[in-house]
Amino acid sequence: MDILKVKVNSINANESFLRSTIGAYCARKNPSIETISDIKTAISEAVTNAIVHGYSNDSTGVIEIDAKIIDDVLFVNVIDYGKGIENVEVAMQDFFTTKGDEERSGLGFTIMSSFMDSIEVVSDPGEGTSVMMSKKLN
Numbered sequence: 451m452d453i454l455k456v457k458v459n460s461i462n463a464n465e466s467f468l469r470s471t472i473g474a475y476c477a478r479k480n481p482s483i484e485t486i487s488d489i490k491t492a493i494s495e496a497v498t499n500a501i502v503h504g505y506s507n508d509s510t511g512v513i514e515i516d517a518k519i520i521d522d523v524l525f526v527n528v529i530d531y532g533k534g535i536e537n538v539e540v541a542m543q544d545f546f547t548t549k550g551d552e553e554r555s556g557l558g559f560t561i562m563s564s565f566m567d568s569i570e571v572v573s574d575p576g577e578g579t580s581v582m583m584s585k586k587l588n
């Protein structure tokens with residue numbers, strides 16, 4: 451068992467902070483540069499969603515990352531306590547976005563799904579969202 455827990459505010463600076471933190475955490479397993487890059491990209495998409503959608507850019511929101519590495523597999527959970535998602539199945543479809551007017555393309559979940567080995571999204575409107583992902587590190 452090898453756990454990581456981070457709790458930060460929903461400010462833009464924490465997108466790159468969490469991205470790098472997860473990269474540094476996974477480095478102990480010597481993953482390929484491509485694997486690290488895939489994981490960082492997926493984390494970046496999940497954290498951006500929490501900031502932009504979950505908290506509508508309100509910096510007082512809290513984002514948590516819960517990660518663990520078991521037998522060379524990374525399990526990472528990106529959690530927010532923001533507005534939540536009405537219909538997760540619809541939200542995860544390619545090109546679905548509720549912010550099409552703001553240069554969002556609706557591909558965040560598509561990227562997370564294709565770059566990670568698994569993804570599971572649990573959300574309650576008014577309660578928040580949790581995005582659980584896993585990826586083999588080598």
Ligand SMILES: Nc1ncnc2c1ncn2[C@@H]1O[C@H](COP(=O)(O)OP(=O)(O)OP(=O)(O)O)[C@@H](O)[C@H]1O
Pocket residue numbers: 495499500503504505530532533534535541542546547548549553554555556557558559560579
């Ligand atoms: N953490 C979240 N809280 C609330 N709603 C979310 C959250 N994450 C995603 N969503 C909803 O799911 C939709 C799809 O998310 P996705 O990341 O695929 O696309 P996007 O963020 O709209 O665009 P892009 O990621 O391409 O910039 C969002 O438009 C939003 O309505």
Ligand SMILES: [Mg+2]
Pocket residue numbers: 495498499557558559
């Ligand atoms: Mg997105």
